[in-house]
Amino acid sequence: MPSFGKAGSKTAPTMSDVARLAGVSAMTVSRALRHDGAVSQKTRDKVLAVVDELGYVPDQAAGALSSGRSGLVGMIAPALVNPIFGMVARGLNDTLTPLGLQLFIGFSDYGAEREEHMLESMLRRRPEAIAIASDSRSERAARMLLNAGVPVVEFLHRPATPIRHVVAVDHVAVGRAVARHFAETGRKRLAAIVGRERQTSNTTDRAEGLREGARQAGLAPVRLISAGGPLALAEQGVRAAAEILDNLADIDAVLCPHDITAIAVIGELRRRGARVPDDVAVFGFGDHEVARHTLPALTTIGFNAGLMGVEIGKLMINAFEAARLGRDAAPFNLTLDFEVIVRDSA
Amino acid sequence: MPSFGKAGSKTAPTMSDVARLAGVSAMTVSRALRHDGAVSQKTRDKVLAVVDELGYVPDQAAGALSSGRSGLVGMIAPALVNPIFGMVARGLNDTLTPLGLQLFIGFSDYGAEREEHMLESMLRRRPEAIAIASDSRSERAARMLLNAGVPVVEFLHRPATPIRHVVAVDHVAVGRAVARHFAETGRKRLAAIVGRERQTSNTTDRAEGLREGARQAGLAPVRLISAGGPLALAEQGVRAAAEILDNLADIDAVLCPHDITAIAVIGELRRRGARVPDDVAVFGFGDHEVARHTLPALTTIGFNAGLMGVEIGKLMINAFEAARLGRDAAPFNLTLDFEVIVRDSA
DNA sequence: CTGAAAGCGCTAACAG
DNA sequence: CTGTTAGCGCTTTCAG
Numbered sequence A, B: 001m002p003s004f005g006k007a008g009s010k011t012a013p014t015m016s017d018v019a020r021l022a023g024v025s026a027m028t029v030s031r032a033l034r035h036d037g038a039v040s041q042k043t044r045d046k047v048l049a050v051v052d053e054l055g056y057v058p059d060q061a062a063g064a065l066s067s068g069r070s071g072l073v074g075m076i077a078p079a080l081v082n083p084i085f086g087m088v089a090r091g092l093n094d095t096l097t098p099l100g101l102q103l104f105i106g107f108s109d110y111g112a113e114r115e116e117h118m119l120e121s122m123l124r125r126r127p128e129a130i131a132i133a134s135d136s137r138s139e140r141a142a143r144m145l146l147n148a149g150v151p152v153v154e155f156l157h158r159p160a161t162p163i164r165h166v167v168a169v170d171h172v173a174v175g176r177a178v179a180r181h182f183a184e185t186g187r188k189r190l191a192a193i194v195g196r197e198r199q200t201s202n203t204t205d206r207a208e209g210l211r212e213g214a215r216q217a218g219l220a221p222v223r224l225i226s227a228g229g230p231l232a233l234a235e236q237g238v239r240a241a242a243e244i245l246d247n248l249a250d251i252d253a254v255l256c257p258h259d260i261t262a263i264a265v266i267g268e269l270r271r272r273g274a275r276v277p278d279d280v281a282v283f284g285f286g287d288h289e290v291a292r293h294t295l296p297a298l299t300t301i302g303f304n305a306g307l308m309g310v311e312i313g314k315l316m317i318n319a320f321e322a323a324r325l326g327r328d329a330a331p332f333n334l335t336l337d338f339e340v341i342v343r344d345s346a
Numbered sequence C: 001c002t003g004a005a006a007g008c009g010c011t012a013a014c015a016g
Numbered sequence D: 001c002t003g004t005t006a007g008c009g010c011t012t013t014c015a016g
Helices: A015-022 A026-034 A041-054 A060-067 A083-099 A112-124 A139-146 A171-184 A202-216 A233-247 A259-271 A305-324 B015-022 B026-034 B041-054 B060-067 B083-099 B112-124 B139-146 B171-184 B202-216 B233-247 B259-271 B305-324
Strands: A072-077 A102-107 A129-132 A152-156 A165-169 A190-194 A223-226 A253-255 A281-283 A300-302 A333-336 A339-341 B072-077 B102-107 B129-132 B152-156 B165-169 B190-194 B223-226 B253-255 B281-283 B300-302 B333-336 B339-341
Touching: A015 A026, A015 A041, A026 A041, A060 B060, A072 A083, A072 A112, A083 A102, A083 A152, A083 A305, A102 A112, A102 B102, A112 A139, A129 A305, A152 A305, A165 A171, A165 A305, A171 A190, A171 A202, A171 A253, A171 A281, A171 A300, A171 A339, A190 A202, A190 A233, A202 A253, A223 A233, A233 A259, A259 A281, A305 A333, B015 B026, B015 B041, B026 B041, B072 B083, B072 B112, B083 B102, B083 B152, B083 B305, B102 B112, B112 B139, B129 B305, B152 B305, B165 B171, B165 B305, B171 B190, B171 B202, B171 B253, B171 B281, B171 B300, B171 B339, B190 B202, B190 B233, B202 B253, B223 B233, B233 B259, B259 B281, B305 B333
Parallel strands: A072 A102, A072 A129, A129 A152, A152 A165, A165 A333, A190 A223, A190 A253, A253 A281, B072 B102, B072 B129, B129 B152, B152 B165, B165 B333, B190 B223, B190 B253, B253 B281
Antiparallel strands: A300 A339, B300 B339
């Protein structure tokens, strides 16, 4: 009777346990399991039978250490509860899985400090590529990204000085498109809800576009409503609606950071007696799956978040290929289309 | 000038590089970095200075291999886009972070096969604990969980035969509570939207409770509407509403698997001329942040998903502690409270 | 408080 | 097609 490990011990079987029972070397087990190199069908079958019998699961930490490939791709996003990031993650994951790569996700909770921490713990795992959507970023985090030595893809929002690759939506253009819609539908005094004060983010970019558009259309200057802090999406809407009613009573159109926020704005506005869109037109962002079902149905901006994930993945694959050939992939800058979806709220 | 690695090479600095530059042994660097054992303040400072200068980031694969601790906790959930899981992840993550553990998340997309795959790739990383919410589960997956050798916490739904620990909501009780509400508000013919045919899941459990409650209240037998497949939440609602209008015209109350589904049901019902709640009362699940803001505001079931994550984490910590003492943590079975939140849709 | 030796479980690079 | 040898970069264990 073959023995491996101490009898009755709970330690997981190792590759040499499998090798011994299969009557081959550990190297052959390794090859059989990875479909690497050539292993005769007969040998492979025997190995796989033992693997199955033992319930052997290879230890990837050991494999990673030895091969220098962690099999991990990191993604850092501001929040998991924002479904846009969930969809991006899904698209990215689907693109990476066929390559044997796993997606490792971290949330920064919209904080530069937390993001920096997340990034550092992610780097400890030696990811083979990094996708990151930053809301704000510390200098140290930027430096880490620059020196990561692996492909970095910033997404959703194009930073002023990108690390290298970017897959984004042109948020300024979104803001302009929204301004155009508001102008065409007779709105005069626009407002935009933005995150708290920051260098620049997608909400401030859209606000900037809205401002430009408003100016061009000869409308009053756009008012900014700060949602303040990393609040839940709906909570931001409640605050913003209160702000409009209490301090910005002349506003007749508002652009929200997210559809969920827009729904809350509408709800709160209505609760306090204002009519939507009659008194205030409300514009969402993201075309969340419920946007078409609410009353009023949301006028919003749609873009393909899943595709965004897929494109991020393709960029990474491309960069891997370039690295394999000893080159650096040229910085790639992809702007995804968006769509103005006019429904009933604006 | 000290040298480490090949000049100009892009390989990340290792612990011995740090050690050499700091004039100490690698072991001392290791200790200084982990605040483990005793290192004089002076030595520690010197080490940290070098670490900073080099931008050294320890390789956790090596650490994991050597220490036998991966620093990872795995979580497997059906879908990332369902915000309930995002909130659980957040609570769990917050509980684990202070212990230096990272959460590694995988999505099964509501498929047993995918779940099995996810679980296997997760096991390769040797997680120190596993949280899993299964919609359906293969036998092999169940075996893997049983033999994982680390604490396993099943959550959200209590399976018929739990692996060990469970943190769940009593979905049958939820169903009964909903039936009670429907009965008290004069509804006679109830329906429940459930996932596709499966052994048992939280939607089928709630349907079961609804059925019991209806029977007790002397109402007609509950009709089941199969949402079919791993559809998006809203899409399920659209299908279900169509089913009601086309084939179940006498239904006057419906329980939905999720608030997002409920919103879609209401939207579609209304689009096709039915009134909510007058013709059909619609009950959601989850108390999503928008539930209180929609028109009509959603009547739904609320429970604290973040707390669920926290409790899962506490259970794990408890199990770690037990293991440290050479014992096995007794199976723990936690049922979280829920709340019937009556608003306008039912 | 610090260091030296040994090895975690795998895979790269050669041999045969 | 298969095996051997040598590490990967840390941490454990045991000395000092």
